[in-house]
Amino acid sequence: MAFTVQDIATALGARLEGDGTIQIVRAAEPAHAGPCDIALAMDPKYADGLGRGAARAAILWDGADWRGLGLEAAVFVPRPRYAMSGLTRLMDPGPEIAPGIHPSAIIEPGARIGAEAAIGPFVVVGARAVIGDRVRIASHAVIAEDARVGDDALILHGVRIGARVRIGDRFVAQPGAVVGADGFSFVTPEKSAVENVRETLGARGDAAAQGWTRIHSLGAVTIGDDVELGANTCVDRGTIRDTSIGSGTKLDNLVHVGHNVQIGRDCLLCGQVGIAGSSKIGDRVVFAGQVGVNDNIFVGDDVVAGGATKIFTNAPAGRVLLGYPAMKMESHIEAYRGLRRLPRLFAQVAALQKAVSKTHDTD
Structure with a gap:
């Protein structure tokens, strides 16, 4: 070209x-x-x-x-x-996906395919799924039953879209992305050691030895317009209500969004970000690589978190964060400078102790 x-x-x-x-x-x-x-x-x-x-x-x-x-x-x-x-x-010429439906694709009864869609080899479209106009789906992708994909989407090789997932227009999913897997949610018959640790911030308590019981995911995932998911990114379905991602948000490779999470509009989540269940992320939030977000907390609009930041408590709108645990970036930088000064400070204290000791010996 x-x-x-x-x-x-x-x-x-x-x-x-x-x-x-x-x-x-x-x-x-x-x-x-x-x-x-x-x-x-x-x-x-x-x-x-x-x-x-x-x-x-x-x-x-x-x-x-x-x-x-x-x-x-x-x-x-x-x-x-x-x-x-x-x-x-x-x-960019984009992927080569021939127009129409490849003979090896499986389209289940009741599924609807929009005008000018291109569906590649070995694609499976589940019962009652709806595929919008001009959608392109590369080989070995799966769109499960009752899912809906908006117009002009590009779904690349091996992507999995789960049951009842709702996706807006102009969606892009890189190879291996999974939307709508079950959330990681388990409970014990009696109070567990994990619950004790969360309450006491350190004490395991006398929790009994017991196994884990699954809490099933009855919700799905709702995704707005112009959202992009990187390779091998995973977005879990909600337990009761849907996990949701707002329009314009972009997720890099290997990002994990837990069950019930709500992510706002125009956010940018870089590689290996992990957001634990039921947290809420505001609009225009930027997380650099390996940022982790605790469960059941709120991160306000326009927050920026530097690489490997771990956010354990609510973060107010507009805050710039860095570190483990997260703190204001300028505070973290000052604390790190102090940490680097510690060896010199220890040496100075040791010298002072030695001088004081000699003074006492002379007396």
Whole structure:
């Protein structure tokens, strides 16, 4: 697939200078760009790479001297990373899923398939499931009974959508994602050691030895529009009410959302985030990788938590968190600085003790 430099500038809503008819087949780093590539040199620090490559056209930072850099055409963007979103959208061919329903797919009675849907090999669509218009489903995916998937969804290889799950429009699920598995919920006939520890914050008590009994998940999962799930991400169904994810929220690979969790709109959850059951996450919340959230707590709107933060108590709106346990980021940084000073402080205290001891010996 080829594009002209003018096509790229138009897609980005960006300013073009030079020859807009140059044909481009791919994007490349400046030092590795060939004559049919568009070089990505959106910061002055990448200018040297243009001299080592053979690009005729590049995406540059505002104010760059494109002629002086030896180029025949240039596209100027004020916000490089945002420009990358438009460029990659234009140039990404997406997965090859043939139109129509593959002969090996199984469509159970009562299922409804929308117009222009593409359903790949070995896909199973359960009884009474509803698949929206222009949905694309790659091989070996399963859409269980009574599930609903909105229009223009992309469901990639091996995704599992459980029974009664409701999903909005423009949903994207990367390979292996699971939506609507049972929640991890078990109880003992008598009070357990875990319950004692939670109440006392440390004492196991005299809980009897006993086995675990399953609490079944009667709820499902409700997902809004424009939600994306990463590879092998898991969203558990609710116990009674649905687990829910708001419109515009994006989940990275290996994220786990427990039963009954409510996640707001336009949140960003990076790899290996885990949210325990019945917690509520506000709108526009950002969790970096490996953030953990305790069960039955609330995280307010616009909270940002740095990597590996562990949130055990309610977090007010707008708070920036870091650490284990979570605290204000500036407080955590100061505490860590103090921790690094401890060896020197211990040495100073030891020296003082030694000096005081010598003074007493002299007396």
